[in-house]
Amino acid sequence: MNKKIEIKNLTVNYGTKDVIHNLSLDIYQNEVLAIIGPANSGKSSLLRSLNRMMDFHPTAKVSGDIKLDGESIYLDEDSTFLRRRIGMVSPLPVGLPMSIRENVTYAPRMAGCKDQKELDFIMEDCLKKAALWDEVKDRLDGLATKLSGGQQQRLTIARALSHHPEVLCLDEFSIAIDPVTTMKIEAVLHELKKNMTIVMVTNVINQAKRLGDRTAMMLHGSILDLDENEKLFNGVVKDQRTKEYIEGLFG
Amino acid sequence: MFKPSNHLLNKEIKEKKFKNLLSSITFFLFLPALIIIFWLFVKGHSALSWDFLLMDPIEGMTAGGIFPTIIGTFWLVVISVLVACPMGVIAAIYLSEYAKDNKLTRIIRLAILNLAGVPSIVHALFGLGAFVLFMKMGTSILAASLTLAVMNLPVIITSTLESLKAVPQSYREASWNVGASKLQTIRHIVLPNSLPGILTGVVFSVGRSAGETAAILFTGVAFYLPFLPKSVFDQCMALSMHLFTISTQVVGVPDAFPYATALVLILLILSVNSIAVALRSYFRMKRKW
């Protein structure tokens, strides 16, 4: 399998302490990589380094190299295009202050898509994949900010899918969503991975078990363990703390 | 039964006295405001008429009306707002969306603060030196308006900055996350949602420009002009200047005239400010989040 993303010696610092320290990681094409670990272990910062959202952070210092398809993501000064190739679902539900229709078609429109038929298709397609279509199909022109938290989170997922990313990053996407809907989305993710690579940060160990091909355990800014799910979740660990975390002894 | 001790009772009495003291101070401080407007009205309303508003001053400004001053003030305000507004909004966008937390940004903020604190007569000196003389505009509506624009700039920047900052950061991040550029985010999300606040700030600055006297004294306003200005390079009369003139420089002006002029000026500013306040409430209701 070829490597989709190669991370070498990544160090992220927000001004005082290293949040991520000398982290190296390879992510393979079309795999689902789950990242688990307790709070403040740097999981979200890792994701945000992938799509260069760190560029917007006032005090963040990032060093190390990240390659997407063999090419460094820092090649272009402008990171806008990179973020069209990498989709990001943040943990907090955010509905942009516009209609639902405009929310889901926002990304393709900003990228230059002008064809109304195509925009309509993308809108329906992505809303269906985010398990939101049935609930909003009658009020597509209503304000997105009036949706419930769970609905806005699914809207965020729909937005992330709307620009057809090659890599989809999910940061604890199921926090605000009920279990039944979560299962629906997980089924969609399972389908989607045929066409994209998925990196998933989750606090729900079972979710990592269900969806992931491989799982990485992060603690204090470093990767303790990275292995195929079959091995990792059956006790084959490099670091004892991984086993303890999985069994719920801390976190 | 719980009976409060003497100590507590004293405290309560002291507390009440304190509250009453503050309340009276406040009330009496604001009393002048009400007395002033009332008294201006009483003394000036007899001169207020359509003739007063639409006629030119005649007989050495001891009769007639204030029409050319209204026109002059109008032009000064319009041009100064047209110049200050885009500049101010752009500067605020820079500060809110692009500026990093470094020394340059601190210097810019200090510059804005100082610009806001420069005495109006010093603005007049600047306008005289820069626009009237150096850029050879002569004493003209253009020079005076530009001077007013420089005066209003810090206020427009500050109010625009506030509106921009009121847009939650999460919206910007959500927009960046899906591959919209910074400029696109500003254009489609930040600006449209802060336009109301910007508009309100601009309308407030209209009131400020209308009342300004010192800044326009040597840059474009004349004591008296027998005709209306025909271009921006002409001088003009102004409502604020006119009040100064007929209350200090001209003899034989009927008593009610200066009061009426002051009344017109205040009512003008108040109506503009009320529009701004109404706009502010209206947009607060229609907010999209």
Place this chain on the structure above:
Amino acid sequence: MEIKVTESAPLAMEWRQKKKEKPVSEKIIEGMIKTGGVSCIVLIAAILFFILKESYPFLVGAFNFKEFFFSEEWYPASVVKIRYGILALLTGTVLVTVISMLIAVPLGLACAFYISEFCSPKVREIYKILIEFLAAIPSVVWGFIAIMMINPTIIQLFDVPIGLNILNASIILALMSLPLIISVGEDALRAVPETYREAAEALGATKWEVATRILLPAAKNGLMAAALLGVGRALGETMAVLMATGHSIQIPNSIFEPGRTLTATIAAELGESPKGGEHYQALFAIGLVLFCLSFVVNLTADYLIRGRRQ
């Protein structure tokens, strides 16, 4: 609206393959924005530059530091002997500023306390409207009020010959600065976290004690800044003091005597002084003094608001 979703999607997808470079139009607009950002620095520098430019010949010529700042003889148009001493004017400025602030700061801050801590929301709304109303009155109208209303009142009340004097100007300046002091002071008080008040009240403190022992120290910086902003306003006011202080360039012996401020002198004399002449240049030099004074006041106010955070 029913959308027919077909198997083969009409996806052109060219927009996915767009160029990686930032479009030129974006680069141009962002360039404009960055230029606009520094425009304020350019403007304040320009103000300083032009004032220096117009006063320069005087500064290197007839200007004498000792005479300028320490002589009260301001006779720029004298036929006999031209003198440029601004002490009387400086005194005038300092006097009206100090006296007006002695009135406005304590009263204004007391007001701020009342509006922020004690009064009911409805009353607060009314006062806020009144503050905005007061703040909207232009200085020339205040000057007019000084002449027509305060003038006769002073004459009657204190039994003095003239009412256009230092006292008049101080009262007017106090009234003009009040809205600013009250609103900034109120902001400073509102910025103190509610938890401070709650904690103190839970311990049994009365509102008076909360105000003096907790809020005052906590909001100290903001309140001082409010006072300083009032000072800045009073320092730079032109029309109102021009109309209120009377016309006498001398160091007044009491607040009932007329005086002259730096600002009023420029306003009164610039029109009559020949352009480019020495008097004209000396007036610009006064403008320079004013610029520096307000610069210092504003810098201090900003430092106080920011605290020692940096």
